[in-house]
Amino acid sequence: PDGVHPAWLPPEAFRAIGSRRTLVRGDGPLVDTVRDEVTLACVRYGGRVRHPLPGGRDGPGPPPDLVLALRSAGPLPAVAETVLAGFGAIGDEGFVVARHDGVTVVLADEPAGLLYGLFHVVRLGERAFGAAVPAEHHRPATRRRMLDHWDNVDVHPVMGQVERGYAGGSLFWRDGVLREDLSRVRAYGRLLAACGVNAVAVNNVNVHATEASLLTDRLGDVAAIAAELRPYGIRVHLSVRFSSPVVLGGPPTADPLDEDVRKWWAAVTERVYARIPDFGGYVVKADSEGQPGPFTYGRSHADGANALADALEPFGGVVHWRAFVYDHRQDWRDRATDRARAAHDHFVPLDGLFRGNVILQVKHGPMDFQVREPVSPVVAAMPATRLAVELQVTQEYTGQQRHVCYLAPMWSDVLGFRPWGPAGPAVARLAAGAAGDGGGLVAVSNAGDDPYWTGHPLAQANLYAFGRLAWAPGADPATILDEWIDLTFAPSAPGGLERLRPTLHAIMDDSWRTYERYTAPLGVGFMVRPGHHYGPDVDGYEYTPWGTYHFADRDGVGVDRTRATGTGFTGQYPPPWSEVYERLERCPDELLLFFHHVPYGHVLRNGSTVIQHIYDTHFAGAEQVAEARSLWERLAGTGSVDPALHARVKALIDEQLRCAEEWRDQINAYFFRKSGVPDAHGRRIP
Numbered sequence: 001p002d003g004v005h006p007a008w009l010p011p012e013a014f015r016a017i018g019s020r021r022t023l024v025r026g027d028g029p030l031v032d033t034v035r036d037e038v039t040l041a042c043v044r045y046g047g048r049v050r051h052p053l054p055g056g057r058d059g060p061g062p063p064p065d066l067v068l069a070l071r072s073a074g075p076l077p078a079v080a081e082t083v084l085a086g087f088g089a090i091g092d093e094g095f096v097v098a099r100h101d102g103v104t105v106v107l108a109d110e111p112a113g114l115l116y117g118l119f120h121v122v123r124l125g126e127r128a129f130g131a132a133v134p135a136e137h138h139r140p141a142t143r144r145r146m147l148d149h150w151d152n153v154d155v156h157p158v159m160g161q162v163e164r165g166y167a168g169g170s171l172f173w174r175d176g177v178l179r180e181d182l183s184r185v186r187a188y189g190r191l192l193a194a195c196g197v198n199a200v201a202v203n204n205v206n207v208h209a210t211e212a213s214l215l216t217d218r219l220g221d222v223a224a225i226a227a228e229l230r231p232y233g234i235r236v237h238l239s240v241r242f243s244s245p246v247v248l249g250g251p252p253t254a255d256p257l258d259e260d261v262r263k264w265w266a267a268v269t270e271r272v273y274a275r276i277p278d279f280g281g282y283v284v285k286a287d288s289e290g291q292p293g294p295f296t297y298g299r300s301h302a303d304g305a306n307a308l309a310d311a312l313e314p315f316g317g318v319v320h321w322r323a324f325v326y327d328h329r330q331d332w333r334d335r336a337t338d339r340a341r342a343a344h345d346h347f348v349p350l351d352g353l354f355r356g357n358v359i360l361q362v363k364h365g366p367m368d369f370q371v372r373e374p375v376s377p378v379v380a381a382m383p384a385t386r387l388a389v390e391l392q393v394t395q396e397y398t399g400q401q402r403h404v405c406y407l408a409p410m411w412s413d414v415l416g417f418r419p420w421g422p423a424g425p426a427v428a429r430l431a432a433g434a435a436g437d438g439g440g441l442v443a444v445s446n447a448g449d450d451p452y453w454t455g456h457p458l459a460q461a462n463l464y465a466f467g468r469l470a471w472a473p474g475a476d477p478a479t480i481l482d483e484w485i486d487l488t489f490a491p492s493a494p495g496g497l498e499r500l501r502p503t504l505h506a507i508m509d510d511s512w513r514t515y516e517r518y519t520a521p522l523g524v525g526f527m528v529r530p531g532h533h534y535g536p537d538v539d540g541y542e543y544t545p546w547g548t549y550h551f552a553d554r555d556g557v558g559v560d561r562t563r564a565t566g567t568g569f570t571g572q573y574p575p576p577w578s579e580v581y582e583r584l585e586r587c588p589d590e591l592l593l594f595f596h597h598v599p600y601g602h603v604l605r606n607g608s609t610v611i612q613h614i615y616d617t618h619f620a621g622a623e624q625v626a627e628a629r630s631l632w633e634r635l636a637g638t639g640s641v642d643p644a645l646h647a648r649v650k651a652l653i654d655e656q657l658r659c660a661e662e663w664r665d666q667i668n669a670y671f672f673r674k675s676g677v678p679d680a681h682g683r684r685i686p
């Protein structure tokens, strides 16, 4: 669409394909998408799409450079048969790619696989048409790779239109109605398919009155969005309010065991599928931060989730039931209540009680998307439940898309974490499910109607990286960044990427750790301004009911979550982590204050004291932002990046530096005043 940045799919990304001869073989809507993509590219760059003749024979002309074919598409060109020899099932979304006898061949069992294969060739660009390459089999690690939008139809008086959205308004709704022009939704679906996402939940999990009716009266909106995303293999899910029966004119109760309530959900769900046959299912935030839930009726979360699951089951739909359930009205004076424990305390006793089409959606950390948290112990504690791990692409607690914070290294750590130690499975495997039937990966989207999609242009990399890691959790974050750089910038940097690439790596590779350095230290979390969560406010949440405390006093800081003397949270982990986190001398530095309350003079494993580490990291973090800023400035006028994009990033980095310095000064001043310990290097602390 006009005026919208093409992100990682500028037209030039299709040059290599568009300047060649391609044969597309197969039928069905997603194959049509592949054919349309190739055709468009060829119109632009002078290549040809060859159409098979009726009866499966290929049209006249020279042999193709690229074959994109479904295995079932009848007799395949000889080169494709050669590539396929010896291959068993390729899988629903998988593809086989090879370069053989001067032909690049992409083969799939199912249309979705062909689509992902096409985007693989796009990523390769010219490299796809070079030397011979033996057949590679690509398949997603997880079946469902989903983005949740926290979009409202209306503009919410406090949260705005997109809750925790930092990229403008919703892509779907405007002025209280579905947008008339949905071409951007289609473009969004295309971007998502190109990085491997295959599901989108369209609305906020805090479901307000207007949005509740998306399930019934406004179902047409959901159907229209689904129609735009379908050509890119993306299924639509809907966040629903647990009290829907009551608020949408059904029975006067939402008791999940009430027969009328169950009938109501069944009838409503049937109507949803009549309209959207490939509808994915419901997302539910229940008994959480004021949302209604089964507790109102004395029922369990298994009862609640199962009622909706039963309604979806006949149609193959799933319920994503969120595990983000905790007491947000706790008494700060009460040291025994620990929000980190809540999800495990609530849900682990229910393991085995959920229907097969319930997916328990667990935030990756036990608190709330902080820059540093341990992996949620729930992930390892519910073997009889399908679990999805939820990440946050939108940068609520990581700089709100004003700060550069490339999150792939954090996600990669999370996905690679092994709850039972080195011999056990990693989180990515648990989300995928041993038999491929796990809940998958979900992330809160950072996209909105901003011309750059994500507010900060460099935040596009996070959206791209989420999809790529959901597809291949073992992928290297720096390699993913390179893919994103090549696709996004190579075409518009006629001078090449010699300057831009190293600059982007210098600014982005370590930006998550930089952000960690200048914000809340050593895993303690929060210390943000309450409400909007931007910028520092060390005690902002300290005496509130939200359960997010640091307990700093004149002697020390941190939350004692040990079994020996604290809240016992460490006991929610299996060994070895239950022991590693419990023991001060074994606990990783970066999580020290998440698990322990220690004196300022406590010596970390890295040899520094806690207080000196706080000073050092805060000075270093702000300095690194200053360096990033000057690196970015040096690109100005070099032609390596579009001037408008350069200017946007420049303005944001200025703000990032201002904010990082404020963080540095507040945190350092706070802990200097509390502890009275001076900085060993005598630097200025206000």
Ligand code: GCW
Residues within 6 Å of the ligand: 150, 163, 164, 205, 206, 285, 324, 368, 369, 396
């Ligand atoms: O991170 C917190 C946010 C809330 C959000 C909640 C959740 C949608 O501050 O805005 O609500 O998490 O995940 O449900």
